Amino acid sequence: MASFDSLHKPENNSPNIVNPLNIEEFRRQGHMIIDFLANYYQNIENYPVLSQVEPGYLKKLLPNSAPNIPEPIETILQDIQNHIIPGITHWQSPNYFAYFPSSGSVAGFLGEVLSTGFNVVGFNWISSPAATELESIVMDWLGKMLELPQTFLFAGNRGGGGVIQGTTCEAMLCTLTAARDQILSKIGRHNIGKLVVYGSDQTHCALLKAAKIAGIEPRNFRAIKTRKSAAFELSPESLQRAIRLDVEAGLIPFFLCATVGTTSTTAIDPIGTLCDVAKDYGMWVHVDAAYAGSACICPEFRHYIDGIEKANSFSLNAHKWFFTTLDCCCLWVKDPVALNNSLSTTAEFLTNKASDSKQVVDYKDWQICLSRRFRAMKLWLVLRSYGVANLRNFLRSHVDMAIRFQLLVESDDRFEVVVPRTFAMLCFRLLPTALEKKQNGFNKNGHKVDEEYTNGINRKLLGSVNASGQVYMTHTLVEGIYVLRFAVGATLTEDKHVIKAWKVVQETADAVLTAV
Amino acid sequence: MASFDSLHKPENNSPNIVNPLNIEEFRRQGHMIIDFLANYYQNIENYPVLSQVEPGYLKKLLPNSAPNIPEPIETILQDIQNHIIPGITHWQSPNYFAYFPSSGSVAGFLGEVLSTGFNVVGFNWISSPAATELESIVMDWLGKMLELPQTFLFAGNRGGGGVIQGTTCEAMLCTLTAARDQILSKIGRHNIGKLVVYGSDQTHCALLKAAKIAGIEPRNFRAIKTRKSAAFELSPESLQRAIRLDVEAGLIPFFLCATVGTTSTTAIDPIGTLCDVAKDYGMWVHVDAAYAGSACICPEFRHYIDGIEKANSFSLNAHKWFFTTLDCCCLWVKDPVALNNSLSTTAEFLTNKASDSKQVVDYKDWQICLSRRFRAMKLWLVLRSYGVANLRNFLRSHVDMAIRFQLLVESDDRFEVVVPRTFAMLCFRLLPTALEKKQNGFNKNGHKVDEEYTNGINRKLLGSVNASGQVYMTHTLVEGIYVLRFAVGATLTEDKHVIKAWKVVQETADAVLTAV
Structure with missing residues (x-):
């Protein structure tokens, strides 16, 4: 039995402060932060693009432990100006040409701010139907802009569809796990040590990492050599050769990652012919267009993903070169059931009528994590605020x-x-x-x-x-x-x-x- | 050779619009969004807490494809009000008592907004030193608030430290993968099929999912029965029995997940004695305090994580019950090298002097994904804006x-x-x-x-x-x-x-x- 004696007394040394979500404070501080960021953008060219601080600089500037008593936002913003901004490498600077862009925009920013404000945890449909439904809708919108085949769209009604992941690393790990379980369910789980993953020596290191996490033997990872003379594209003949050798050695090819726009040089693998090779061995082909995928909304670039209809999955990072703030990796799959078979969870506390009805998408079963942010909001705002043209x-x-x-x-x-x-x-x-x-x-x-x-x-x-x-x-x-x-x-x-x-x-x- | 003829002409049907990151538009629309959200909070009690829409409701309200021409923010906000808000389950409503909370706050919101504004991709130290260093600092701050042993803190100088992951699912997958590779490096990778994972029947389903993704045999997953009469805690004796049976059967116990505050009933596993059992078999023990961990900053609750010094890793979700918006899972590990061994990537385009010097933390090697948001900002703002008391x-x-x-x-x-x-x-x-x-x-x-x-x-x-x-x-x-x-x-x-x-x-x- 509970009693009123169990109730807590406030710590003596703590002044009464307002509710952490007090609306007037939200308004006041929210406006301050908008002006702070607008000023940041205004002055961004005054900062060195690459931060010039030395390792350990911040420890010298900040206290060793959290304050016991609240500090005003004005003090905190002062510290951000004086201590944090010098330690930032300014990805939003117009003089930033490193890695790949992390292209922000007003619409992408607003979308993220809205989803942070709503702060819903959209693991399944019922936990916030709009988050799920908007995601399916914008993934179809973007899929149509890319002229993806109907097999990748919800609107195609052939079982395929899209999901927003955090990053390409997740997209690769999810598809690779699905492909792994699909083949192991046929040949027996004890054969996991025989499975082989293929990419080129230009494929993003995320593929090797995904393969390692998924328990693929590190020695069964093939980074097939490419050549400068062939613009670093993965040659279907080299793939064919590598596969044959593995098959002869008793191994089982099951996953190929082809890339449209590699990180080093934006090389482009020939999707169609690679898929033809992979098809003979029943392999899953994922196409990683993290950087260059967004360009394929332009008719003059679309041909770089010709053959995509033969692939099993396709992803691009809208947070790279598509004005949508980090993170927003768009993944389309032909067979979400394969993902679900590997990634779905059941727990009584998650059960609900909508999920039981099978009328809805529960995106928790399409990704690694259960909890998920309302990422569709920012992509929706980007598409609407700027328009396709x-x-x-x-x-x-x-x-x-x-x-x-x-x-x-x-x-x-x-x-x-x-x-x-x-x-x-x-x-x-x-x-x-x-x-x-x-x-x-x-x-x-x-x-x-x-x-x-x-x-x-x-x-x-x-x-x-x-x-x-x-x-x-x-x-x-x-x-x-x-x-x-x-x-x-x-x-x-x-x-x-x-x-x-x-x-x-x-x-x-x-x-x-x-x-x- | 390039020529000026290659340059594009704008599409005819597209009006010239301003730069997507135009500062005046940022300011104008940013202030609008703050007021929009403040009004949302003001009216939040007028909406049904659980969304009452039917599956498919949104498809009927939105167009089938993205607009070709920009739409004004005013129209978009109107649509959010009319079409999205009815489809939101209002996790921020004061009448929300479902699942576990997703407790927002002004400080958590501002922190996320700032990090969205900076929009840095902090995969390694050099890509934004402040993002990495602030993360190490706030993880030490929070670790000290929890009275974690020095072995989990950077300040302890014994190799341990903390990292912010997206969710507990990621924290489990990373630690489980590290533990898997640690043992397999000793006994040979071909033994992957013998590895056994332990939890209770109350452990979050994320553990089973992590084990599946990591390639652990599904039949080697032990969800040990708990009883209502014992408040659903995992009994060390049951664990001991399960382990013995497995060892006798030639299997290899390697990972235990103990929980402080289970999802169903907030049950608490006895960490210390469970660790004692696990220690005899050289197992990795992860303590999942996703929900209840934050309460352990109060002296009267701290004893629930007594024994934590014997565990290998510990995580809590600041986005659950700690006023930090989704996502912010705080993970401390004693031996980050074990994580790095499994999760590090090397690619020439990522090399830099700071990383080569080994003087810095590259958090990409502590997690699944390469790209990572500046999540430390929001946790820092929460700790400073409210203070420990x-x-x-x-x-x-x-x-x-x-x-x-x-x-x-x-x-x-x-x-x-x-x-x-x-x-x-x-x-x-x-x-x-x-x-x-x-x-x-x-x-x-x-x-x-x-x-x-x-x-x-x-x-x-x-x-x-x-x-x-x-x-x-x-x-x-x-x-x-x-x-x-x-x-x-x-x-x-x-x-x-x-x-x-x-x-x-x-x-x-x-x-x-x-x-x-």
């Missing part, structure tokens, strides 16, 4: 800026474009080798001018460019070549930023070449 | 409200408390059996009054209560008993809402009992 134009404007940058690179004969550009990312490098070969393979200071030397120069170039704080780019290494990656896609980027970036690169190259 | 008081106020509800239930002899209450959730039911036994086991209409009958009555009671839209509660089933769960924790809930909820339950019970 403008979204295409925005993406094209980024491609155009990459073309302008390419023209600049090509106009300076100290530089070369390393891999042909397809989307809004250019792989280039400084090529002292070409310049200095005239001097019998040695530079003016007697250093041997070879690939290693060239890589060293480019490493130095990138380091200096980024240390300037004026722009941020990153690198990759392909066939032993150290490459600078210039990825256009930050929403605020305009022509003038691209031109400035090139000027920084050129001037830094001058300095680097003078110093060697 | 008030956070304790808020949690206690919820416990007190649950006690008040318990007193009301106990004052009506038609009801019983099914399981003793520990935190802010009460398991109760209507007990016509007790009332009607007097009539020789049959009710006035000749129905047999047994457990099944009682369950039916309670099912009806809950259905009617929720259909009223006035409150929302959920149920569970333990030892065949259908139980109503009344979970206090929505931030806006006050005494008056608890009293109203009880009135709704009582009045509905009157109606249900009259009708049978």
Whole structure:
């Protein structure tokens, strides 16, 4: 039996404060935060794009433990300005050209803010029907914009449909697990050690990680070699060869990940022919278009996913190059039942009439986690606030800026474009080798001018460019070549930023070449 | 070679619109959204707590495809008001008592908004040092509030530390994968089929799902029976027995998940003695305190995690009962190297001096996904905006409200408390059996009054209560008993809402009992 004596007395040292969700405080502080962020965007070009802090900087600035007594939002915002912003690498800066973009937008932001405000936990339909239904609807909208086959759409009524995951890593792990269980249910679970996963040496490392998590033997992971001369695409012949060898060795091929727009160089695997090879072995083919998928809403890029009708699943990250804030990975599958078979959970506390009726989608059974945020809101806002025509134009404007940058690179004969550009990312490098070969393979200071030397120069170039704080780019290494990656896609980027970036690169190259 | 001819022309039918991250639009629309949400909170009690829409309702209200032309935010907000809000189950309503709370707060909201505004992708240290460093700092802050042993804290300098995951499902999958690889590296990967996972029949279904994803044989999953008479706690003796049987059968025990605050009834497993059993077999013990962990910042509840120093990992969901919006699962591990060994990725495009120096934490190697949001921001804002003393008081106020509800239930002899209450959730039911036994086991209409009958009555009671839209509660089933769960924790809930909820339950019970 409970009694009133069990009730707590407030801690003496604590002043009475208002309810943590007090509406007037919500309004007052909410408006403050909007202005704070608007000012942040206004001043964003004043900050070094790549944070220049040293490891451990923040520990020196913050207390060792949480305060006992509340602190006012004004103090906290001051600390964010003084202590946090210097430690941020500004992905929203117009001078950000690193990795791939994390393209924010007003609509994406508002959508996330709304879903944070509602703060529903949409694990199944009943826990917030709108969250589930809007997700199915916008996934069909986006699927239609991409001209995905009906087999991937709810509207197609053939069992397929889309789901919003957090990231591509999750999409890969879910599809790989589904494919694994599908084959093991036929051949017996004890054969797990024989299953083989295929990708190329350009496939995102998320695939290897997913395979490891799913218990696939690490030695049964095939990263098939690609070549610069073939634009780093996975060749169907190489795949065929690798599969045959494995089959002869008594192994069981079951999963292929093809990529449209690899991380290093935006290479494009030939989906259709790869699927034809995989089909002969009953393999699941997932197409990872994390970066480049969004461009396929433009008719002129759509052909890069030709053959998608033969794949089992397809994903792209709307949080990369589609104006939807992190995280929003759009995954379409032909056979959600395969996902559900692996990922569904049943617990009495989750049972409800709607789920029992099988009339509804319970997205918890399409993903790793039970709890899920209302991510469809932001994608919906992006699609509606900008409209299809403008979204295409925005993406094209980024491609155009990459073309302008390419023209600049090509106009300076100290530089070369390393891999042909397809989307809004250019792989280039400084090529002292070409310049200095005239001097019998040695530079003016007697250093041997070879690939290693060239890589060293480019490493130095990138380091200096980024240390300037004026722009941020990153690198990759392909066939032993150290490459600078210039990825256009930050929403605020305009022509003038691209031109400035090139000027920084050129001037830094001058300095680097003078110093060697 | 690129040429200017490659540049795109804008689609004809598209008007020129401003940059998607235009700062004036950000400010204007941002303020609108704050007012929209403030008004939502103001009116939240006018909406049925549990959405009353029918499956498929939204498809009938929205177009089949995305608009080609932009739509103004005013139209979109109108649609959210008219079409989305009716489909939302209002987890932020003060009349929400279902599942476990998803307790929002102004500070949690602001933190999420800030991190959405910065929109950094903090996979490694260099990609935004502040995101990583603040996460390590707040995880130490919260760890200290919980009096976690030094072995779990960065400050302890013994290798341990904390990480923010999305949900407990991820925390379980990561720790289970780490434990799996740790043991398989010793005994050989071919033994994966012999590994056994242990929990109780009250352990969250996320454990089974994690085990399945990680490739553990489904038949090697032990959900050890618990009893109502022992408050549904996992008995160390039962664990010991189960392990012995498995070992005798040639299997290999490697992972135990103990729970502090189970989902059905907030049962508490005895961590210390369970760890003692597990230790003899070299097992990894994870402690899942998803719901109840936050209460352990109060000295009077801290003893429920006594023995935690013997466990390998510990997690709680700050997004459940700690005022931090979804998602924010706090996971501490003694041996992050074990996590890293299973989850780290290497790719040239991710290499950087800071990571190479081993001076920094790269959280991508502590979790499933590569990309990660700046979640530490919201937890930091919650801790600072409210302070430790008030956070304790808020949690206690919820416990007190649950006690008040318990007193009301106990004052009506038609009801019983099914399981003793520990935190802010009460398991109760209507007990016509007790009332009607007097009539020789049959009710006035000749129905047999047994457990099944009682369950039916309670099912009806809950259905009617929720259909009223006035409150929302959920149920569970333990030892065949259908139980109503009344979970206090929505931030806006006050005494008056608890009293109203009880009135709704009582009045509905009157109606249900009259009708049978």
